[in-house]
Amino acid sequence: MKNIEKCSLLLLIAFSFFISAQKLNSDIGDKILKVENSLSPSVISGSDKVPSYNILDRMKQFHVKGVSIAVINNYKIEWIKGYGYADEEEGRKVDVNTLFQAASISKTINSLGFMKLVQLGSIDLDKDINTYLKSWKFPYDSISKRKIITSRNLLSHSAGLGGSGFMGYERNGPIPDIVQVLDGISPANSKPVRSIKAPGLEFDYSGGGTVVSQLILTDTSGKSYEEFMKKEVFEPLQMTHSTYSLKNDTLNIALGYYSDGKKVKGKYHLYPEYSAAGLWTTPEDLAKYMIECQLALKGKSEKVLTQKYMEERFTPVVNYKESKVALGVFHRYKNGVYYFNHNGGNEGFTCASYGSLDKGYGVVVMTNTNNQEFMLEICNSVARVYDWDRFFVPRFTK
Template sequence: MKVIRIVLISFSIALSNGLSAQKLSEEIKHKIEKVENSLSPSVISGNKVPSYNILERMKEFNVKGVSIAVINNYTIEWAKAYGYADEEENRKADVNTLFQAASISKTINSLGFIKLVQMGKIDLDQDINTYLKSWKFPYEGLSKNKIITSRNLLSHSAGLGVSGFGGYERTAEIPDIVEILDGIFPANSKAVRSVKEPGIAFDYSGGGTVISQLILTDTSGREYEEFMKKEVFDPLQMTHSMYSVNDTLNVASGYYTDGKKVKGKYHLYPEYAAAGLWTTPEDLAKYMIECQLALQGKSEKVLPHKYMKERFTPVVNYNESKVALGVFLRYKNGVYYFNHNGGNEGFTCASYGSLDKGYGVVVMTNSNNQALMLEICNSVARVYDWDHFFVPRFSQ
């Protein structure tokens, strides 16, 4: 297959310092062009690494809109958006378009949760019912008389069910958190209960993350959105991050893999901590940079080194990766990267960051197709020569 290389022109560029767009150096422009023309899957048919063009792959995969932020040397080197926030409305995506972060919401939730630990309001190793006031977890026989801790909740080692949530159409009746946890109408998910004893294995549970959301609000005495804005978003200058949106905002509409739009444009997720964050790649990149710097003791905008390190300390293994507190340490060919990906109705996203070298990437799309976002991550890793990230495997 002959690959046509196309030089793409940026819709807009917003730099990490929050100032208006500035002229990029020729070197960075060249890197952007290379990223746009170096997409590749990790498993390759044949014996040659392809270099696909981003616009061609968007068309091939039926992806309407993509937004990217690239971190290099602990700064956001560039950000760029492609395609449409809503194709039918002819609304182009730009770097300020809000996408659903889906399960990346969990990693941001853990940052706020550990802030309560730093404040001395929560002990990660105490029974969660110590902190739950408006609802108590109903222990049953499957828990084997073991307590569930907040450390278990944040690391998916609590032995709980309900891996994910489908969201709600915008015209639907929206359940409250207790109704979600008990699986009571109008909740459309099952009750969050034990499926095995806690502390022995990894079982991905968005339900467990929702319990952490209730602990946060019960313990802080504040609304979830209010707490996260004051303790996380404001210190990190995540000015485009929120849990409630409306049609006056620059929000993306979700699309399925066949290119059809989600009914009502997008679903609502009252499970804020697990799946409800709306944000941009730049805002998530700010979070990632803060993690990188705090791990080195060079910043403490939200958490000092001690607590950020605890957040990144593995609790349980999952395949070749390790699971910390709201953070996956993803094993890539001999090197660990910190990571969280996500998928909601009509949205997918990915984030990868180096633990000690100050680089990373965030990709957000308004499509259920995951292939493109992963190919973009590979392209960034190729162009920026990330350590062992892109090591393709060949199949005949």
Template sequence: MKTTFSTCCALLFLLFYSGHGFVLAQDIQYAPDIEKKIKEVENNLGLWVQIEGAKIEATLQDRMAFHKVNGVSIAVVKNYKIEWARGFGWADINTKQPVTTATLFQAGSISKSLNGVGVLKLVQEGKLDLSADINNYLKSWKFPYNELSKGKKISTANLLSHTAGLTIHGFPGYEVGKPLPTYAQILDGAKPANTSAVRSAFEPGLKFQYSGGGTTISQVMVEDITGKPYDVYMWENVLKPMGMLNSSYTQPPASGKPLATAHNNKGKAIKGNYHLYPEQAAAGLWTNPSDLARYIIETQLALEGKSSKVLSKSMTKLRLTPFIDKSSALGVFVDQKGEQTYFQHGGVDEGFVAQYYGSIEGGNGVVVMANTATTSIIPEIINSVAKVYDWKGFYNPQQKKVVEVNDAFLNRYLGDYQLGDVKVSIKKEGKDVYAVQNGGKMKLYFTSDTDFFILEVPRGEFTFLKDSENKITGVQQTQGSDSFKLMKVL
């Protein structure tokens, strides 16, 4: 899911949690050369910044401990094959059930990528026109156009590419045991739905605006066209043909499956172990990195005309073609990184995060899934894979030069800072200065007497603020268009 800094992490200090971590590598042992690559991926994660004249080593074990991530699962695709897959840590922190390659995670918005495949199969079979009004296919519920749509009709292509001008970015899911809404209740914002109605925010086809609500409409269309429950259609026509035999959209998941437990950003299991998502197409897929790697490989082979387990070459090419902007295609995002173009999607459900990348050419890819609410560790792992496998231009960390700051300046910065309920202390230990919260600490790296960055806050810029008398009044964090000030209180 495409998200902004403010929606992901809000404030630097809310990103940070200290803790003691561990890593347990599970499953089969590979040939020595592949095991060497796995160790290289584990032992040098790709942080967003590199410091001039210094090498910063960040291991998977350290980063899992730092972010309080209990479990991680990774699969790497090379030359159209899964080169390796491995689980690390705990699927459930309370029962100490380890993560293996069989462990299933909620895929969040990655569900939309497979949904796109399923919808386009209907197009391929002549049962659906991508450019026609969605109400031509909706039977159990009709979209209520209003004046904001300006007389324009929404197409299925609009739904899949997030260009329908619709509301509802994403869904929080429902606690196990709580009443689940019907499709109509979800789309109309009627109780027990926990989101508001899916309606037009502006005319379709005007611009990109991410809408899980729009994806949910496509789910209803699939059922209305096929007469089958969505999860059954997707199993029979997408998941099973692609070899994703461990995956399912069924809510709740079938008993006996090796499910990971969702954990919050403090590493604690959530109530009921996971949430349910009747919005299956938008967020309901249970899967693992190996199965998603099979999807990546099938997409790559289909694009080259070497396989057609679900979609043809031409339909796959259409699926990977941005519709209005330069990135958003039909259930995937297409991004240029260095010398290669990739199709990708991320996902966030309650207590789960995930991300995949697949190269348009060359048959390379990676999938990372974790049972945490903390997204920060995902790009660090993917960057490490990109480094080890020499994906040229994929990993481009910022280069920073660190300077020494006079003790007279540093001592002025020490004290307590606050914004709302967020309270942080700036403390000095030896020659280093740290931001301390809840017993944990992050080192400040100075680029001038007043400016600094923090390794744990990707692409964040920080400045100590002064008044007209040079008294330190606070610290400002800036990232893109987002800016926050913590004022000095002591």
């Protein structure tokens, strides 16, 4: 009799868990549906009502081929979903494991790896960068006004350096090494990374400065960039789909498209400037990174950095308009609230990431089309559905 009662109790518990799981899945499904039907721009003209656009309709309107989304809620990935095509010609659809180019979001991942070397005592953020550069030295000139450039300057875009972004290279053409990129020597297609003003004065977005930090990382660690990042960042965070090099075209990768719907020549560009623009990844992997930042700031995780060094990484160095710039992280001002953020755009790709600094929610959107408006409308939709603190406060114009 006792065995029967025990079995009955176990069945009741199992059934309760089943009902709870079903309800949870149903609730999440309802939220996904709402997100898919609540896209809206932040500035609304010609109306006093907030529109609610459907994601597939907006994809057609903006010529967006594919998009992948990861939503963070309560410090966990609540859902991930892909839409459209990774390769329209082949009819290959986007799924949750499709790799996209992270573009400038590569910079925020780079800063995490760089700060690991700071935590290990291998780099002092406030020493001259030439202290750590071995295979190349930064050529100071009169423009820097005898002020040293530090790693803190590099990571916060306050080094006074040029080279805001990179165009990438066709896959079948010559690819420069990092020193060629820094010196602007063929086959590099970008200008030399040099001073345009004295360091430490103000914000000047510089992918070139980030590439200098890439060389510091490899010169200091004695490892290749990809090897170091895999061991110190990707593996601890279980970012299993993140890479800087594609071995072949059989991988589940998205092809790049322009805003008019035309495909990038050669399918996509390559970026040897790994730290600034070269990461291939998924929204799920970037969401794992964002959650680790949120937990480490609260002292609840230290898979890569301790709370002390994560806090230093998030400490603002310079201001840019209403935002604050930390070490590879932007504190983006949204209607009275700051969110940590980094967006990106490569040839045929755009992406966005926003996370709460203290409430455990966020979103990552990655697309294989050069259209920023669409991805930001998705961020707005997630914020509307999940009731984020003042993220979506529409502005109406006539």
